Amino acid sequence: MPPPKGPIWEYFIAGDKQNESHVHAHCRGCIEKCFPDGEVVELDDMGKPTLSSESWVKQGPHLPFTPEQGKIVHEQFLHATVSANLLFRWVEDPEVMKLFLLFRSMAGDIMPSRQQVSGTLLDKADEGTYLVDLILATAHKKDGVSMCDAFEGMIDKAEEEYGVIIIAMCCDNDGGSQHGRKDVVLRRPWLFGPPCCAHQFQLILGDYFIENKEAALTTEEATGLIGWVLNHGRVRSVFNKTQEELGAGKVLAFLVANMTRWNTHYIAFDRLLTLKDAMRQAVILRKEDIISGQVGVEKNRQKLEKLKQEALKYCDLIDDGGFWRRLVAVVEDVEPICLGVNMNQTDALRPDQALITFAGIFLYFQKHPTWAVAIGMAKRLEKRWSALDQLMFILALVLNLFERLSRFGDKAKVTQFTLHTVLLETYRRVRSWPPKNERSAEEEALYQEEKAAKEKSVSNSFFSYLAGKGAFVDWEENKAAFEHVNGDDPLAMWTAFRDELSTAELVDFAITLLSISVNQAGGGNMIYL
Numbered sequence: 001m002p003p004p005k006g007p008i009w010e011y012f013i014a015g016d017k018q019n020e021s022h023v024h025a026h027c028r029g030c031i032e033k034c035f036p037d038g039e040v041v042e043l044d045d046m047g048k049p050t051l052s053s054e055s056w057v058k059q060g061p062h063l064p065f066t067p068e069q070g071k072i073v074h075e076q077f078l079h080a081t082v083s084a085n086l087l088f089r090w091v092e093d094p095e096v097m098k099l100f101l102l103f104r105s106m107a108g109d110i111m112p113s114r115q116q117v118s119g120t121l122l123d124k125a126d127e128g129t130y131l132v133d134l135i136l137a138t139a140h141k142k143d144g145v146s147m148c149d150a151f152e153g154m155i156d157k158a159e160e161e162y163g164v165i166i167i168a169m170c171c172d173n174d175g176g177s178q179h180g181r182k183d184v185v186l187r188r189p190w191l192f193g194p195p196c197c198a199h200q201f202q203l204i205l206g207d208y209f210i211e212n213k214e215a216a217l218t219t220e221e222a223t224g225l226i227g228w229v230l231n232h233g234r235v236r237s238v239f240n241k242t243q244e245e246l247g248a249g250k251v252l253a254f255l256v257a258n259m260t261r262w263n264t265h266y267i268a269f270d271r272l273l274t275l276k277d278a279m280r281q282a283v284i285l286r287k288e289d290i291i292s293g294q295v296g297v298e299k300n301r302q303k304l305e306k307l308k309q310e311a312l313k314y315c316d317l318i319d320d321g322g323f324w325r326r327l328v329a330v331v332e333d334v335e336p337i338c339l340g341v342n343m344n345q346t347d348a349l350r351p352d353q354a355l356i357t358f359a360g361i362f363l364y365f366q367k368h369p370t371w372a373v374a375i376g377m378a379k380r381l382e383k384r385w386s387a388l389d390q391l392m393f394i395l396a397l398v399l400n401l402f403e404r405l406s407r408f409g410d411k412a413k414v415t416q417f418t419l420h421t422v423l424l425e426t427y428r429r430v431r432s433w434p435p436k437n438e439r440s441a442e443e444e445a446l447y448q449e450e451k452a453a454k455e456k457s458v459s460n461s462f463f464s465y466l467a468g469k470g471a472f473v474d475w476e477e478n479k480a481a482f483e484h485v486n487g488d489d490p491l492a493m494w495t496a497f498r499d500e501l502s503t504a505e506l507v508d509f510a511i512t513l514l515s516i517s518v519n520q521a522g523g524g525n526m527i528y529l
Contacts, residue, residue, distance in 0.1 A: 246277065
């Protein structure tokens, strides 16, 4: 137990620890002396300045920050960075630091580093995802009409409480959720309603095993083999010993595929291929040890024979070159699917990124050596694509200035006029939300006039964008420099055009599309403002 504080601490406030034994001490008298005349320093029960708005704003220029104030400052730095779309390194810019020091000499002690802003602070804040409503739906109906009513209730509550307009919602694509989501979009056509693309990609893995019967059988064999090894410790020790001899003492674990843990099929089967040589050598040199490890001390003749036959079955499977060739083919097919699942799991998945992953897996299976698998997967992938809000995904890709039309081949028959028609159709849909209050005849006429002007602005800006003219004329020659500083994030590019009046309406529309995440991000249903 540390010794109790002496009476001298009545005149000081304990600050942050400086080492294992000492803390930074702040003199109460100095605090009161440095405080602006006529103001009283408010102290809490612990003798520390309170964080009331008055004492916070009027705190003296040379006073240290308390830990509680430091936490508030760090959170505000993150909010300011996100709100102004600033680079994380702005907090360490020398001129910025000088600016803050003009307001308060102790600012340098409390300003977070760019690593803190982009790392721990951002992780803790979870910016952009908020719990709007939580419904215990165990006893609720799960039909389409009931789900639609529930979705609308959540949307109405969010719009009323937060004063926003919901532009999109994302949920599973199972029976009730699928019908409910589609009905909400029909009732509110300005809403985008994509299903969760991470779930859609995981379902593609199931599609693959349905269309490729040989792959499904090979998967069952591989899963059975892994389970057999893991369920018999003495058998596993034989394989591990062989691994140790071949790998200079290194022993890798056998991994299990789990349908509820996305990507584990690829990881488990890839590991099994890595262990192939050690397993085959063990079967060749230590088969009797493997059988003995399986049988153990079993004395019952029938059970002993059954255990022996099981061991021989898996030894024969390990020694079967055809099994390993089939497993290689499965791993090669499953890998791009699992990569797509992994990419689509991020909570910042944009529609254009999801579309590229869907197109990539479609092209992969289009060239599959087994014709029946190629045809079957093409049909199933087209079905998955048809479940998406297609125009939103296509426009998001076109409005990604790092991509534009580069991903479209000749067969797509895409022209600037067809895209222009799609743009106007989608733009009018997004802007079709009804007014909260009924407009007068004069207000309606003014609204229609402004609407026509905005549509013309979007139209002209879009043609300039596709042709690389106007505000976009020097993009190609400066793209590399922009990408070097900001990366290939199209949102950063469009934000740079916010102050360009001629493109303002198109900029707002592009940011709206590219800000939508087509992933539930761990929530039951996601809605976007």
